[in-house]
Amino acid sequence: MNKYDVIIIGCGASGLSAARAALANNRSVLLLDMGDKSARKVWVSGGGRCNFTNTAATYDKYFGKNPEFVRSVLALVKPSDILDWVKKHNLEYVEKAPGQFFCATTSSDIVSALNEDAQGADILLNTTVTNIEKQNNEFEVQTNDRNFNCKSIIIATGGVSYPALGVSDFGYIIAKKFGHKIIPIEPGLVGLKTQIFSSYLSGISMDVEIKTDKKTISDSLLFTHYGIGGPAAYRASLFDLNKDFHINFLPNLNVYDFLTKAKKTDGKKSLPTLLSIYLPARFAKLVCSDTNTNIADYKDSEISIVAKMVNDFIISGGTLKRLGLENAEVVKGGVSTEFISSKTMESKLCPGLFFAGEVMDITGDLGGFNLHFAFASGLTAGSYV
Numbered sequence: 472m473n474k475y476d477v478i479i480i481g482c483g484a485s486g487l488s489a490a491r492a493a494l495a496n497n498r499s500v501l502l503l504d505m506g507d508k509s510a511r512k513v514w515v516s517g518g519g520r521c522n523f524t525n526t527a528a529t530y531d532k533y534f535g536k537n538p539e540f541v542r543s544v545l546a547l548v549k550p551s552d553i554l555d556w557v558k559k560h561n562l563e564y565v566e567k568a569p570g571q572f573f574c575a576t577t578s579s580d581i582v583s584a585l586n587e588d589a590q591g592a593d594i595l596l597n598t599t600v601t602n603i604e605k606q607n608n609e610f611e612v613q614t615n616d617r618n619f620n621c622k623s624i625i626i627a628t629g630g631v632s633y634p635a636l637g638v639s640d641f642g643y644i645i646a647k648k649f650g651h652k653i654i655p656i657e658p659g660l661v662g663l664k665t666q667i668f669s670s671y672l673s674g675i676s677m678d679v680e681i682k683t684d685k686k687t688i689s690d691s692l693l694f695t696h697y698g699i700g701g702p703a704a705y706r707a708s709l710f711d712l713n714k715d716f717h718i719n720f721l722p723n724l725n726v727y728d729f730l731t732k733a734k735k736t737d738g739k740k741s742l743p744t745l746l747s748i749y750l751p752a753r754f755a756k757l758v759c760s761d762t763n764t765n766i767a768d769y770k771d772s773e774i775s776i777v778a779k780m781v782n783d784f785i786i787s788g789g790t791l792k793r794l795g796l797e798n799a800e801v802v803k804g805g806v807s808t809e810f811i812s813s814k815t816m817e818s819k820l821c822p823g824l825f826f827a828g829e830v831m832d833i834t835g836d837l838g839g840f841n842l843h844f845a846f847a848s849g850l851t852a853g854s855y856v
């Protein structure tokens with residue numbers, strides 16, 4: 472068959488979800504993917520356990536030029552809908568942190584469920600779409616193999632992060648061809664390079680609070696050979712790195728109060744000894760290596776400097792650099808949502824052209840928000856084609 476109601480480019484989480492919705496509306500569906508397996512990013516997601524949704528999915532968990540874009544999609548497909556879908560497939564899941572859901576066994580459960588629901592579609596793997604033409608309200612989809620025609624098309628080609636899995640910028644090229652703007656791509660949810668912290672700290676993990684741009688991230692931070700990693704740094708990578716970052720390494724302790732009190736109660740102890748009650752010893756030593764001076768001999772103004780290093784360590788804007796796309800879980804940027812309907816995912820410039828998932832300029836925070844958006848935008852696009 473060469474002619475379909477809808478052709479979906481990309482067999483990832485968003486494309487397969489779109490297929491499910493389109494099939495439910497009795498559309499004939501062709502799914503095309505250049506890879507040899509569907510949902511390759513779902514396989515590797517969540518460290519192989521797929522963090523598939525999060526009950527905290529609201530627009531403020533998303534980044535992009537217009538995060539409000541996700542409001543309608545999130546109202547249409549809620550985290551509870553994704554949980555119901557998972558239950559319908561009898562998949563076991565765990566709530567690892569409040570509201571954050573993972574597969575109990577492996578992410579292959581979600582991949583199987585996605586594939587199962589797309590069964591009514593024709594699926595061609597190892598098929599690269601090379602061009603799309605529109606003529607007389609119909610699209611011609613050109614591939615490395617042959618050409619197909621359809622009334623509606625869904626671009627679900629994902630982002631260009633993690634190229635080892637096989638990614639392409641085709642979605643951006645096509646969007647541009649039909650008049651859409653592309654917001655420049657940057658790595659997202661990725662470690663941050665910096666020389667500020669000595670490599671001596673490498674391997675230490677701490678629960679920190681990071682403040683930037685009037686937002687607060689509370690999560691665990693890992694010191695690495697390149698700088699900082701772990702969830703806190705990944706989440707920080709979604710923010711504007713030209714702004715200052717304030718790190719509180721002991722969010723539950725006012726270090727100034729603690730040390731000034733210790734001056735009276737534990738005056739003979741050294742600063743690193745006292746700090747290492749709450750901080751990893753290596754970190755405490757780095758904040759203050761002087762083990763010879765008793766805390767009682769410190770002036771309050773000197774204590775204030777040390778306390779600030781722990782409770783409000785400032786990394787000046789422009790100092791942190793993201794690791795590359797090869798390490799990034801997602802991309803920031805993509806097809807601008809300016810001319811995409813937030814209710815249907817259809818292009819306002821080219822009727823019949825729809826977008827779903829990471830290809831758009833919408834990036835979710837760490838915690839299952841990206842897959843939730845991929846499912847939700849795919850289901851939305853699929854139900855309107």
Ligand SMILES: Cc1cc2nc3c(=O)[nH]c(=O)nc-3n(C[C@H](O)[C@H](O)[C@H](O)COP(=O)(O)OP(=O)(O)OC[C@H]3O[C@@H](n4cnc5c(N)ncnc54)[C@H](O)[C@@H]3O)c2cc1C
Nearest residue numbers: 481483484485505516517522600629641828829839841842
């Ligand atoms: C290591 C890692 C861990 C992650 N963990 C999580 C997690 O736990 N929770 C979470 O919410 N998110 C996670 N993410 C992010 C999440 O996986 C993605 O945001 C999501 O899978 C994107 O889905 P998508 O359908 O939009 O795109 P993709 O899954 O990237 O699918 C796009 C598809 O389009 C195909 N394609 C592209 N161009 C063409 C073309 N020209 N012709 C044919 N086919 C083409 C590609 O082959 C690909 O299969 C993780 C990502 C990575 C890399």
